[in-house]
Amino acid sequence: MKQYIFTILFTAFLTFVLSWAVWQLSMRFKLYPGIRERDVHKTPTPRLGGVAMFFGIVAAFVVSRANDFFNPFWFVPQQIYGILGAMLLIVIVGVVDDLWDLDWLIKLGAQFLAAGLIAGVGGLQIYSLPIGGLTVGSSWVSFTLTVFSIVIVMNAVNFIDGLDGLVAGVCLIANGVFFVYSYLLLREFATNNFSLATFIAAVLVGACLGFLPLNWSPAKLFMGDSGALLLGLLMATSAIAITGAIPPGALDPEDIGRSQLLGAFIPIVLPVVVVLLPLLDFGMAVLRRLRAGKSPFSPDRKHLHHRMLDMGHSDRDAVLIFYAWTAVISLAVLLMFIAERNQLSYWIGVGFAAIGAAACLVLTFMPSRRRRREADPRTAEEILTPVEELP
Template sequence: MRIYLFLLLFSAAVTYLSTPAARLLARRLGAMTAVRARDMHDTVTPRLGGVAMFAGIATSLLVAAHVPFLHRLFDESRQPWAILAAAALVCAIGAADDKWDLDWMTKLAGQILAALLMAWQGVQLMTLPIGGIILLSPRTALLLSVLVVVISMNAVNFVDGLDGLAAGVMAIGGCAFFLYAYLLTRGASATDYSSLAALVTAVMIGACVGFLPHNLTRARIFMGDSGSMLLGLMLAAATITVTGQVDPERLSGADFFGQFLPILLPIGVMVVPFLDFALAVVRRIGSGRSPFHADALHLHHRLLALGHTKHGAVLIMYLWTVVVCAGLLMPVFVDGPATVILWVAGILLALLLTFDPLTLFNRRRHRRIRPPGGTP
């Protein structure tokens, strides 16, 4: 555990120290986010924050390759290097989009290429975790692996609309997934706790933590597509390396729920991005537009419409991520009835704070009694 925490902190430190350089680079290159009608920011802001996040992830993985505890991961497989290469590719594509606003087809082609690169080097689904069901064919495994990676990248990209939102959600969800991957590895071996999924998740969390101080409230830099696609790819890679490669029954004594965790937990980690992504696709296709056509109807827009502040909307989405991830992990540690009670209580609290009728009423009343001469 100490090695993973060290690499997490190392990734955070490198990202934090690299972000000012990325901000300067964005200004020099003109990779700036203009103020548009659908945007939540009110000043022109540099992008390319993902470049600093990639620096933290890449240097941490290179350090990990020289740690004796993790040697097996790098010596026996090319998967870590494939993940790093795919991360470099999507970060480069995202950086190009941050600078030149690439069309959606070019970005999608780059995402598929990165997913294929990982699958080619073995980062692909081999079995389903429910009883170790073998997928129908290698082609099915390849297509499903690519689909998981592409959806994850676009889901994080869709939710990245408020200061600190995407990085915070991924850090919170990543912590839950890291804990699960680590416990799964400990349950599978009494001597070897090295896990590619835990490693990838740890360095991803570190990149988010290191970037957040620059991105919270009145952000000085945005992660841009270079960051959002990078985070989506890293979580997808961690999910794929866990799924079907360790028997989850060993974690909780053949517990039935434990067999579904490799599927459910990644969905829980990405519940906010996935929900936003799914609603956006349905909404846009239903109106006859491309699913990649931008609009101002994302979840964070809807929370603002309910009366939440920008900061409050971010905290609400953090809360939902915590509630869902904690609810999925609790059966590993707590008996069934207690899990149900705690999860229901968490959901009710999240619903109450989401709709927040008292605060909403007070804000509307404040607008109604605005003094004469106030700006509309």
């Protein structure tokens, strides 16, 4: 565990220093776009934070190469080269888009190419699911399933990047939970892929920790598409590294408890629950735009975070509510897994989910009276003064 803690702290420190440097250079040379109609912020802000995160993560990989503790996943170096190549491609395309706005087809093509590098060059694919001996019947099916999974998670993470600190905090929480889970599995099943998945989760936690101070409201620096797509790419990669590595018959429904069965699917469930609401909003946005005769990727100001602002939430409160939902859902699933491993009732996790979800619903749909007044187009005097005096 000490090696992983060092990795987190090293990545966090380096990412913070690099983020500060990127911010200073961006402000000095005016490397920031203008304010768009759909933007929430009112001051031009650099969007090159993904560059700092990229170099912080790459540095962590380089340092791990010299650490004997991390030798297991370096036994198959093409996996690392595939990941690094995909990261570089995504960051380059993301930076170009953040500065000059690329066509969405070019960005989507680059995402598929990056995912193909991980699945093809790296060989990280979904070969099996850890339930009852379920395997993927064809190499092409495995490759296609892996590529589409990575692209979907990348876009889902990028989709929620609309408020200060939102993506960095959500990914910090999600990957923190995923790190704990993957570390528990690594102690039980010591495999190369589990070691790689745990390491990736650690560097993601570190990168988000280091970047968040400059991204917290009011943000000095945005991660941009380069950062959001990078986080999504690595989150999907770490999940696939575990999902495809657990022996298909290792967790059979007849031999284990229901919570362990659910725990076996955490690598699949966790990335989904983190981006569940954004994916729902994305589907609605696509339908909305198609009905209007527009491209499904044309931007607008009707995303989920925009709706929360319209409900009367402040920027920070909306972000904190997203954090709460992420923590409740991911921790609930993890608690079910841990409870069963320690011969406790999985209802601990269910109860945590129920109470947490109820609290989140209250926070989401019941803004304070002050916020409702601020969101009301009428003036405070109009709200407090009767329309006419009764006789």
